[in-house]
Amino acid sequence: MVWFRRRYLIYLILIIVALWWSMDMTGFEWRKLTQIGNIYHMVTTRFFPIEWSLFPRMAYHSLVTLAIAFLGTFLALIVALPLSFLAAKNTSGSVGMYSTIRGALSALRSIPEIVFGLIFVSAFGLGPFAAVLAIILHNIGVLGKLISELIEAADSGPQEAMRSVGATKWVGHLFSILPQIWPNVLSQYFYRFEVAIRTSLILGFIGGGGIGQQLFNHFQSFYYTAVALDIVLIMIMVIIVDFIGGRIRARVI
Numbered sequence: 001m002v003w004f005r006r007r008y009l010i011y012l013i014l015i016i017v018a019l020w021w022s023m024d025m026t027g028f029e030w031r032k033l034t035q036i037g038n039i040y041h042m043v044t045t046r047f048f049p050i051e052w053s054l055f056p057r058m059a060y061h062s063l064v065t066l067a068i069a070f071l072g073t074f075l076a077l078i079v080a081l082p083l084s085f086l087a088a089k090n091t092s093g094s095v096g097m098y099s100t101i102r103g104a105l106s107a108l109r110s111i112p113e114i115v116f117g118l119i120f121v122s123a124f125g126l127g128p129f130a131a132v133l134a135i136i137l138h139n140i141g142v143l144g145k146l147i148s149e150l151i152e153a154a155d156s157g158p159q160e161a162m163r164s165v166g167a168t169k170w171v172g173h174l175f176s177i178l179p180q181i182w183p184n185v186l187s188q189y190f191y192r193f194e195v196a197i198r199t200s201l202i203l204g205f206i207g208g209g210g211i212g213q214q215l216f217n218h219f220q221s222f223y224y225t226a227v228a229l230d231i232v233l234i235m236i237m238v239i240i241v242d243f244i245g246g247r248i249r250a251r252v253i
Helices: 006-026 030-046 052-086 095-110 113-124 128-152 157-164 169-176 178-204 210-220 224-252
Strands: none
Touching (some): 052 128, 052 178, 052 210, 210 224
């Protein structure tokens, strides 16, 4: 059988060794999972009843978080879309342009939002502005890479048809490639939007504003009933964005 070939056995051994090494480096112990009851006890005794009296104020901070995520991902998409055509082999026009843009996108993608956030908080001060900039830069790298791969996988037939009727290069790209990839572009955008909501929570821990900063403050002050409210609002935000994104994708497709 194919699964018992020597190379597959070698792969299996390497995976086992990697797992053992990772568990040793991280102090991962299965027996600690038996203490899961401690978590249940803490949640049921400290997180309830939920502090609903804070709902109006936390709802406002949730909207700030939503605005950070939307603005960061939308502006990133606006910038990444034209860059992705320059980063795709079939539309870049030259090897130098392709390599330069690809390298720039890789550089942006390699730096986590939290690092950008620390830089911008130091430069511009505390608040959502720094968080928006951090999300924009990282997502330009991510969306640029993802969309460029969609462009490279696009059917070449419509492109040839546009050239045959005398369309210029970029007009041909616009009307032959973009309609093909647009549903997938929207799908990637809404996924990154959801990710940006969670990222903005982490950025709140370093002063990026929104409900993430409130969540950090509540944890720091052991205000666990308020933490429970924060978690509920975060879940609602992600579910709503996922629902709206799914409806929009269904209409476009």
